Amino acid sequence: MTSHFAIEARGLSKHFGDLKAVSGLDLDVPRGEIYGFLGPNGSGKSTTIRMLCGLLTPTEGTATVLDTVVPGDARRLKPKIGYMTQKFSLFGDMTVTENLQFIAEIYSYDRSGRTARISELLEKYDLIAQARQLAGTMSGGQKQRLALACSVLHHPELLLLDEPTSAVDPQSRRDFWANLFRLAEAGTTIMVSTHYMDEAERCHRLAILDRGVKVADGTPRELQSSTGMHIIEVTADDPYHAQEALDHGKHIASVTQLGVRLRVLISETVSDPLAVVENLLGSHGVKADVHQTAASLEDVFVAVTMPPEERAA
Amino acid sequence: MKSHSRLLAITKKEVRQLRRDRLTFGMIVGIPVIQMLLFGFAINMDVRNLRTAVADQANTHLSREFITKLRETQVVDIVEYVDTPSELNERLRIGAVSVGVVIPADFDRRVIDPARPAIHLLVDGSDPTIANIAIQLRNMPIAFDTGARQTRVNNIEVRPNYNPERRTPVNVIPGLMGIILTLTMMMFTAVAIVRERERGNLELLINTPVSSAELMIGKVIPYIVIGMIQLALILFVGDALFQVPMRGSVVDLYLASGAFIAANLALGLVISTVARTQFQAMQMTFFVLMPSILLSGFVFPFDGMPRFAQYLGEILPVTHFIRLTRGIMLRDAALAELYPELIALGIFTVIAMTMAALRFTKRLD
Numbered sequence A: 001m002t003s004h005f006a007i008e009a010r011g012l013s014k015h016f017g018d019l020k021a022v023s024g025l026d027l028d029v030p031r032g033e034i035y036g037f038l039g040p041n042g043s044g045k046s047t048t049i050r051m052l053c054g055l056l057t058p059t060e061g062t063a064t065v066l067d068t069v070v071p072g073d074a075r076r077l078k079p080k081i082g083y084m085t086q087k088f089s090l091f092g093d094m095t096v097t098e099n100l101q102f103i104a105e106i107y108s109y110d111r112s113g114r115t116a117r118i119s120e121l122l123e124k125y126d127l128i129a130q131a132r133q134l135a136g137t138m139s140g141g142q143k144q145r146l147a148l149a150c151s152v153l154h155h156p157e158l159l160l161l162d163e164p165t166s167a168v169d170p171q172s173r174r175d176f177w178a179n180l181f182r183l184a185e186a187g188t189t190i191m192v193s194t195h196y197m198d199e200a201e202r203c204h205r206l207a208i209l210d211r212g213v214k215v216a217d218g219t220p221r222e223l224q225s226s227t228g229m230h231i232i233e234v235t236a237d238d239p240y241h242a243q244e245a246l247d248h249g250k251h252i253a254s255v256t257q258l259g260v261r262l263r264v265l266i267s268e269t270v271s272d273p274l275a276v277v278e279n280l281l282g283s284h285g286v287k288a289d290v291h292q293t294a295a296s297l298e299d300v301f302v303a304v305t306m307p308p309e310e311r312a313a
Numbered sequence B: 001m002k003s004h005s006r007l008l009a010i011t012k013k014e015v016r017q018l019r020r021d022r023l024t025f026g027m028i029v030g031i032p033v034i035q036m037l038l039f040g041f042a043i044n045m046d047v048r049n050l051r052t053a054v055a056d057q058a059n060t061h062l063s064r065e066f067i068t069k070l071r072e073t074q075v076v077d078i079v080e081y082v083d084t085p086s087e088l089n090e091r092l093r094i095g096a097v098s099v100g101v102v103i104p105a106d107f108d109r110r111v112i113d114p115a116r117p118a119i120h121l122l123v124d125g126s127d128p129t130i131a132n133i134a135i136q137l138r139n140m141p142i143a144f145d146t147g148a149r150q151t152r153v154n155n156i157e158v159r160p161n162y163n164p165e166r167r168t169p170v171n172v173i174p175g176l177m178g179i180i181l182t183l184t185m186m187m188f189t190a191v192a193i194v195r196e197r198e199r200g201n202l203e204l205l206i207n208t209p210v211s212s213a214e215l216m217i218g219k220v221i222p223y224i225v226i227g228m229i230q231l232a233l234i235l236f237v238g239d240a241l242f243q244v245p246m247r248g249s250v251v252d253l254y255l256a257s258g259a260f261i262a263a264n265l266a267l268g269l270v271i272s273t274v275a276r277t278q279f280q281a282m283q284m285t286f287f288v289l290m291p292s293i294l295l296s297g298f299v300f301p302f303d304g305m306p307r308f309a310q311y312l313g314e315i316l317p318v319t320h321f322i323r324l325t326r327g328i329m330l331r332d333a334a335l336a337e338l339y340p341e342l343i344a345l346g347i348f349t350v351i352a353m354t355m356a357a358l359r360f361t362k363r364l365d
Helices: A045-052 A074-080 A096-106 A111-124 A140-152 A170-185 A197-202 A220-224 A239-247 A273-283 A297-305 B002-020 B022-042 B061-072 B085-093 B107-111 B128-137 B168-199 B201-205 B212-242 B250-274 B278-294 B307-315 B317-331 B335-359
Strands: A005-016 A019-030 A034-038 A060-065 A068-070 A081-084 A158-161 A189-194 A205-210 A213-218 A229-236 A252-258 A261-267 A288-293 B050-056 B076-082 B099-103 B120-123
Touching (some): A005 A189, A019 A045, A045 A060, A096 A140, A111 A140, A140 A170, A170 A197, A189 A197, A205 A297, A213 A220, A252 A273, A261 A273, A261 A297, A273 A288, B061 B076, B076 B085, B085 B120, B212 B335, B250 B317, B250 B335
Parallel strands (some): A081 A158, B050 B076
Antiparallel strands (some): A060 A068
């Protein structure tokens, strides 16, 4: 029986001694989608991905990946998944082609189609010029393309990517995402962890993790419309003083400076948020343009990761 | 069939990486050759030319004759003459000489009196080899062509079988073979696997369909070949430079070496499952190497060691291998006659392999 979901996890937890890296995680990742995993460093993203591919045994809970229970049946799962580690894990002392050949052999890729598949990947991932270069001597972006090429060589149904873009420049990131969309269109389910908001925004669906707990999930749009916060944008000539005026004011949940603008989060339970901000600014003699706006993913992130007492401030 | 090709893929990759790693490649040839040159030429256990000082308080015709005979043995090299025994002690203490000979003033009378020692030997006991040799000097016959009665000394003639000329390299090189293979086999395997862990390659590999057994065996195969190459190299250098005999069968020696290499690779695998860094792997290799040199019978005679040390020595694969190599190369023993050593190596390999397989899982936790 084939599930509609590529990944289903219930109450997945991993404790390292006293450290609860992941607690009680429920996940439903539909097939053929790009599913984002957003969270700061140490929020449990890598641990979760490692549990899902059977590298770590969950302390509690269960996970079914491509209709296979992990870590129990991880062996059966391996040929169907591709995994790109956070750190470059290919062989630096072998050339690009040699690395691809090795991966093809390890996955017992059909011998007659091997050479054609490798040339196809070299072309698709723009590595033709580097084909004979030692992998260890390439740039961050080239290494990342090689790692992606290796992880998709055997046509996996599910691709798990652990912070794939943390070591590359913005142009490489854009190209990388173009590749991911192409793979998703061809039917591959992709789970990608990141701490970049702009990347999270490109995902079909995402989960936000904070200290090992899933604090929100849904499509980016759903998340943006359900923050439970008013978003007020304040444009001031003197943002520093404006921030001082607002920082510890009544009802203000958070203030974030973006250039000359401030984004102010106020709980939805407050009926007239604009008046709250204007009064606070006025009482400190700060002149500013104040208007309400729609939530960005960054606002969502700030809202869902803040402690409850600040939320209700 | 599929598994077969995955194993081959790992081996192929390992060889490819090894070829590019000049340092390791150099060590494969360099370690055996350099160690053989060092040990073969430098270790000399038949002691000659011990620096000696003499205090001849008699200074008679007889005492001078005795000194001449002493010099003729070539065991001692008389470098100075002093007046009193206390001066001899002084020379010994500062290390200027290793042996002091005191000839008492009444030497002539003592020679014919069996109840009293004619000569006093002062020996630097801080070096065990020198002490042993000097004790043998005690048995030197003191025969004089004077009218005095012949002194009868029962000196035992020792005929060293298998190494009649008492050349040290003949004894050292079969043992050194074991030490070199222990060092290189254990270190190369342990480091090769730990390096992949350190570089993150292992996280990629364990996410592929490759199994633990394929991974381990595939990585180890090239090192078995390297071990055999090193063995050939040692035999060649041993024969060419030190004329170490090869009295038994070469096939037997290679079979014995195969068992020994397997034991060391298994131990290397165990180390690789414990060590987190290459540096730790090296340290653990040396932790095994030191007792392998000292407790295996390579340096000190096994029978002379305390019981406890002998038990420890029996655990080490190299102890059994040295018995095999000395047996095959020097005594022309057949492998079948030395079967207890082979069984010991087999048991060691099985235990170590089981430990490694149990510890090495395809998981990170």
